[in-house]
Amino acid sequence: MAIHDTIGNFLTAIRNGSRAGRETIETPFSKMSLAIGEILVKEGYLAKCEMVEARTNVSAIRMELKYVNNVPAITDLQRLSRPGCRRYAAKGEMPKVLGGLGFSIVSTPKGVLKDSDARRQKVGGEVVCEVW
Secondary structure (H helix, E strand, O other), rough: OOEEEOHHHHHHHHHHHHHHHEEEEEEOOHHHHHHHHHHHHHHOEEEEEEEEEEEOEEEEEEEEEEOOOOOOOOEEEOOOOEOOOOOOOOOOOOOOOOHOOOOOEEOOOEEEEEEEHEEEEEEEEEEEEOOO
16 A cells, blocks of 8 residues: 655654554655654654665664653654645744644755754744644
């Protein structure tokens, strides 16, 4: 079965895996998913995110989920910009998530960035998801 929304599939796999108490999960590889995973590792929401070869010439992303006192580090992930309804934000209109307790991930001309980094570099782009 073809996956048309790879980012949505990636976020759902993280959400379901953390709620089920899994230690590691694997999702199909895409550059955008790997960039989002690396941001989540940098921010402390995942323990590890790396590209692995699932089968011959088929890449996947393996992630180690992070738990604090047996509670998932990620409370929730929400996909904002969907294939049917893209959501963009200008450099001065970056959304704040839960009053600054969470963050959003933005695809910009300078790469995939956290909302605060996009504000600092004064760039706008597609608001991919929110994490808290």
